[in-house]
Amino acid sequence: MSAPLSPIALHKQLSRIWGTPPGWGRLSSVNHTILGKRFMLVALLFFAIGGLLAMLIRAQLATPHSAFIGPDIYNQLFTMHGTVMMFLFAIPMFEGLAIYLLPKILGARDMAFPRLTAYGFWCYVMGGSILIVAMLAGVAPNGGWFMYTPLSSRPYTPGINADVWLLGITFVEISAVTAAIEIVVSILKMRAPGMALARMPLFGWYMLITAGMMVVGFPPLILGSILLELERAFGLPFFDPERGGDPLLWQHLFWLFGHPEVYIIFLPAAGVLSTIIPVFAQRAILGYRALIAAIVAMGFLSFGLWVHHMFTVGIPHLALAFFSAASALVAVPTAIQIFAWIGTLASGRPRWDVPMLYVAGFFAVFVMGGLTGVMLAMVPFNTQAHDSYFVVAHLHYVLVGGFVFPMLAALYYWLPHITGRQSLYRLSVPAFWLILIGFNATFFFMHVTGLMGMPRRISTYPSNWGWDWLNLLSSVGSFILTMGFALVLADLVLQLRFGKPFRRDPWRAATLEWAMPTPPPHYAFAALPRIERRADQLRPAEIGPVLARGDGYLGFARDGQMETLGVDMVSGEVEHVIVLPHPTFLPLWTALATAAFFLALLFGQYWLAPLAAVVVVALFLCWPSRLGRTDDLGPVDIGRGETAPYDGEASGNICVLANRTALVTNGTLFASLLFGGLFLAVVAPN
Amino acid sequence: MSGQSRRALLLLFAGFSLWALAFVVFYALQALGCAYGWPQHRLILISAYLLAILAMAWLAWATPHWAGDKGVLPIAAKWANRAALAATILILLPVSFASACI
Numbered sequence: 126m127s128a129p130l131s132p133i134a135l136h137k138q139l140s141r142i143w144g145t146p147p148g149w150g151r152l153s154s155v156n157h158t159i160l161g162k163r164f165m166l167v168a169l170l171f172f173a174i175g176g177l178l179a180m181l182i183r184a185q186l187a188t189p190h191s192a193f194i195g196p197d198i199y200n201q202l203f204t205m206h207g208t209v210m211m212f213l214f215a216i217p218m219f220e221g222l223a224i225y226l227l228p229k230i231l232g233a234r235d236m237a238f239p240r241l242t243a244y245g246f247w248c249y250v251m252g253g254s255i256l257i258v259a260m261l262a263g264v265a266p267n268g269g270w271f272m273y274t275p276l277s278s279r280p281y282t283p284g285i286n287a288d289v290w291l292l293g294i295t296f297v298e299i300s301a302v303t304a305a306i307e308i309v310v311s312i313l314k315m316r317a318p319g320m321a322l323a324r325m326p327l328f329g330w331y332m333l334i335t336a337g338m339m340v341v342g343f344p345p346l347i348l349g350s351i352l353l354e355l356e357r358a359f360g361l362p363f364f365d366p367e368r369g370g371d372p373l374l375w376q377h378l379f380w381l382f383g384h385p386e387v388y389i390i391f392l393p394a395a396g397v398l399s400t401i402i403p404v405f406a407q408r409a410i411l412g413y414r415a416l417i418a419a420i421v422a423m424g425f426l427s428f429g430l431w432v433h434h435m436f437t438v439g440i441p442h443l444a445l446a447f448f449s450a451a452s453a454l455v456a457v458p459t460a461i462q463i464f465a466w467i468g469t470l471a472s473g474r475p476r477w478d479v480p481m482l483y484v485a486g487f488f489a490v491f492v493m494g495g496l497t498g499v500m501l502a503m504v505p506f507n508t509q510a511h512d513s514y515f516v517v518a519h520l521h522y523v524l525v526g527g528f529v530f531p532m533l534a535a536l537y538y539w540l541p542h543i544t545g546r547q548s549l550y551r552l553s554v555p556a557f558w559l560i561l562i563g564f565n566a567t568f569f570f571m572h573v574t575g576l577m578g579m580p581r582r583i584s585t586y587p588s589n590w591g592w593d594w595l596n597l598l599s600s601v602g603s604f605i606l607t608m609g610f611a612l613v614l615a616d617l618v619l620q621l622r623f624g625k626p627f628r629r630d631p632w633r634a635a636t637l638e639w640a641m642p643t644p645p646p647h648y649a650f651a652a653l654p655r656i657e658r659r660a661d662q663l664r665p666a667e668i669g670p671v672l673a674r675g676d677g678y679l680g681f682a683r684d685g686q687m688e689t690l691g692v693d694m695v696s697g698e699v700e701h702v703i704v705l706p707h708p709t710f711l712p713l714w715t716a717l718a719t720a721a722f723f724l725a726l727l728f729g730q731y732w733l734a735p736l737a738a739v740v741v742v743a744l745f746l747c748w749p750s751r752l753g754r755t756d757d758l759g760p761v762d763i764g765r766g767e768t769a770p771y772d773g774e775a776s777g778n779i780c781v782l783a784n785r786t787a788l789v790t791n792g793t794l795f796a797s798l799l800f801g802g803l804f805l806a807v808v809a810p811n
Numbered sequence: 812m813s814g815q816s817r818r819a820l821l822l823l824f825a826g827f828s829l830w831a832l833a834f835v836v837f838y839a840l841q842a843l844g845c846a847y848g849w850p851q852h853r854l855i856l857i858s859a860y861l862l863a864i865l866a867m868a869w870l871a872w873a874t875p876h877w878a879g880d881k882g883v884l885p886i887a888a889k890w891a892n893r894a895a896l897a898a899t900i901l902i903l904l905p906v907s908f909a910s911a912c913i
Contacts, residue, residue, distance in 0.1 A: 429902065447841075451898075
């Protein structure tokens with residue numbers, strides 16, 4: 126290579142290569158920092174929409190005999206609230222966090238397939254928009270967020286409401302599946318040299334297991350959606366009992382996805398906690414190896430629980446016992462993690478800051494949700510509390526406690542990384558207390574209304590059943606909760622405007638993402654580090670300046686190429702140089718063509734759908750047209766006196782692993798189809 | 812090094828993969844036995860239960876572990892595989908007493 130550049134010159138050169146064009150060119154971005162931020166921003170927008178829907182629901186239920194909104198609108202509101210929060214907020218939020226953070230925390234310059242990231246983002250935005258536009262047009266899904274058949278079948282939901290859900294969610298799930306494949310590949314193949322799996326920060330382990338769960342957890346729902354849409358559009362009988370189908374098949378397929386989904390949401394949040402808690406405890410996490418085993422156990426056990434959503438449908442005792450035992454047992458790996466976090470805090474020298482407030486809030490709320498979860502895992506109690514507000518209280522304690530509180534901790538912890546400014550904290554503490562008090566006021570009383578017999582999904586209730594004041598308190602609590610979120614939003618805006626800039630690593634953290642300038646440059650690291658110890662016990666403040674001057678791997682710009690390193694999956698030793706693609710509008714065009722496909726199906730224009738599908742395939746075929754090389758160069762310089770071949774010349778490159786992972790997804794889809802066929806053959810042989 | 816580490820990574824997921832397989836097989840055996848009225852339904856379930864436990868126990872005890880930084884994955888694998896064995900024993904235990912069909 127030519128003579129080393131000054132850090133400023135190197136920064137300019139790398140920025141030119143890795144940057145995104147201005148103006149409309151921004152839409153061509155494939156950069157993980159930009160797309161991660163966009164994912165999180167759009168997810169927050171959907172969170173606000175979901176929150177607004179919740180306010181309307183609570184306004185309706187605040188008093189008995191309420192005439193605020195009728196049952197038709199109410200059905201759309203609670204369906205959309207659940208749908209938006211689960212599919213358009215929670216999953217994309219952690220996808221965004223993973224896309225933004227993973228390369229930085231693992232020591233790479235981007236994710237494995239930047240164009241796929243962009244394609245996933247556009248599919249998410251367009252699929253989500255279909256649902257929101259449908260809601261504004263008054264034709265939103267109205268059969269509950271789990272769309273149980275036969276209620277969602279054509280005779281009982283004749284309009285396009287159910288189709289909006291089936292097609293919109295399937296469209297959005299493209300982004301979930303592509304993100305999952307990309308996360309698996311990026312974690313396994315794109316860590317800093319020397320970062321063996323045994324040295325990987327726990328956030329990487331959590332995301333690896335989560336993405337693995339998504340690879341096998343989403344196909345059953347995608348299959349269910351396809352089958353139900355086929356039934357609705359073409360009259361093929363899969364779930365209609367009058368024509369030889371069985372509605373329970375939908376429940377099986379939905380919950381095969383739906384229960385792991387809860388853990389798919391919780392595990393990234395747990396990864397956040399395992400990253401933040403050691404920083405504030407000022408010691409390494411306790412039980413690193415036990416936590417890896419616990420994450421693996423949780424990832425698998427969470428698939429063995431799906432029937433606990435179906436305990437009351439008429440299932441033999443033996444099957445009930447299987448799923449009840451598995452449902453109770455999943456608390457064990459969860460408890461191992463909670464004890465590890467408490468132990469880390471107890472044996473460290475904890476310092477308190479705003480992220481830790483939310484960590485404490487998590488402990489209180491999530492543990493309570495977990496305990497009611499164990500109660501619901503018991504068949505006799507489940508039978509009593511089934512479809513009551515007790516379940517609503519439980520699921521909100523688990524999901525808000527297990528995801529929203531950790532994500533708020535993450536927000537305060539990593540926002541300085543995104544903005545380069547530290548929080549002012551004037552509003553942070555009152556915001557936390559409003560959220561904690563408001564949340565408990567809203568949902569604690571739902572345990573009581575549930576135990577008093579109030580069913581879910583009712584739009585109004587009589588005044589003589591003793592539910593009045595409990596519902597009123599819940600509604601008041603929900604508005605306090607909203608005020609808390611509004612204060613958080615104000616706090617963020619103030620931080621962006623008036624926050625104090627800092628130089629590097631304001632939390633005295635020990636992970637790699639703080640070893641880069643903030644806000645982060647498009648190329649993430651000017652040079653990639655060599656990791657010689659566990660990568661959650663590093664000193665970013667010392668490593669950062671070394672990397673910024675290009676002292677490490679690939680600390681130079683070569684031929685205008687966007688280069689990062691591929692490593693051995695387990696040992697983390699360098700295997701090859703990965704050349705990533707430049708910004709392009711292709712992902713946007715492909716997502717638009719995909720949208721055309723789904724819209725054609727939604728509006729019953731079946732002649733247009735195959736044409737759109739052909740355009741999608743044609744556009745995908747254009748993607749690799751200017752990638753790769755036609756000649757072999759052999760090993761090239763990667764810095765530190767070492768060489769490595771380009772990815773096209775290496776056998777175990779990222780494309781091979783991505784294809785294998787995609788085959789697992791396809792395999793799961795066909796296995797689910799086989800399950801469906803066998804189920805119908807046994808249960809509904811006609 | 813690489814071969815040994817790769818084996819450790821596979822072993823980390825082996826126990827619970829086997830558990831997942833056993834779980835699905837048992838749910839299927841229970842359903843098919845009821846649907847087709849197998850006369851030896853209980854015997855088949857208990858035999859399969861013992862077989863699953865034997866396989867899981869072998870895996871749990873055969874998982875090697877070695878010390879130091881390289882031992883992180885094998886030790887995690889050993890714990891995960893023992894947890895999978897415990898999960899198998901507990902979750903599938905009802906095959907010995909619970910009524911299999913409605």
